[in-house]
Amino acid sequence: MIDDEELFAADLIGRRLLKVTTAWHHYADDDPSLVHLWLHLESLGPVLFHTPSTGLSLRADQPHGPYAMEEHGSVSVIDDSPDVPVTRFVGQTIRSVRQIDYNDGHVGFTAGLTLQFPSSSIRLLGLVDGLLIAHDQHLGAVEAHLHEDVTLARVMQTSGSCPSQWDAWTTTGQYLYLRYRHGEGTVEQHPSEDVDTWDGGESRLWTSWDDGTDGGQIELTDFLVTAGLRLAPDAEVRTTPPIDPKA
Template identity: 90%
Template structure:
């Protein structure tokens, strides 16, 4: 892969986090601020997360050394910094990468990404220039303006055999395809439930995991919890009883 080539969020799914490198801006007496984060991913190499303006951009890139910024201070580069919550996910596989949107009624933009691992998740946000926020806790008043499209308004089960399959729609109208087979679960985004529309740019992988069971059945609620999806309080759910293979 060529340096400076932008990566898609789906490129990270299924990759194991091997280590991380951080770059911190030091200026005057202020606390250091996080400006760059490299996630070293199995089979992909180091991936740079940075904020070219607002939001988060990612591309393949090798960490550089520390440097001075004259009157703007200096930047230090540290391997496996304990000050970043993502450190606790080293050794785990990225299960899903979800977009985070910001909208305060005046300005709206893609603010960052949520990376979900088997044992938790981390948000990487770019809300202002050159400042990356890596956080796994609420951020106060700004939380009211952050949104992830993970709440389902409608779910229709389309297969009870192997694989289990559901079509689902989020509260914003996004169409998702949910699938579980041999212990492997996936969530895909598509323009509609019509499979003839699934080959275009609007289709992409949202989530993928292997629970190690090689099983053929999973309860819908368990599937949604593992995939990081939620049912809206008044969600419309149509399911079919499982087939009894012993009958």
């Protein structure tokens, strides 16, 4: 991996978290604020999460040392940082990376990412020129403007086993391809269910995990829980009709 190389959310999926490094801005008598976060990922190296203005930027980057800022305090860098919630996931593999959007009716932008690990998930947000980690934390009025496209309005099973797979559409109309085979589950985003549209820039991996069973069948409910997806209360769900052995 090349330093300063731009990375994408899908690059993080399937990588084990090895270590966390943080950079904190100290200014006057205020509490220090988190400005940079490096996640050291297996086979990928250190990945810098930072906020150019709003939202998050990801790039390959080695942690730097502490430094002073003229009239703006100083920045300290802590390796193996124990004071951020993401450290609880060290040793675990990133199973899913989901986009978090912000829209208050006037301004809309990609605000951050949800990283899902086997034990639970964590949100990394860049809202106002700073990095905010929100794990099991309600952000008050801001929450009404944050959205993850994880609610399914329509699901159609296309194969019952070996693999178990479904076509699915979120409440915003995004098409997802759900698949489980050899114990591995994946969620892929594509422009539509037409496979001829799957090679463009709108296609990407959302989720990948391996449960170690080498199985080829899974119930939709179990798949959705593991993938971090859910059904809308009025969701349309169609299952594959049973095969008639006499046919």
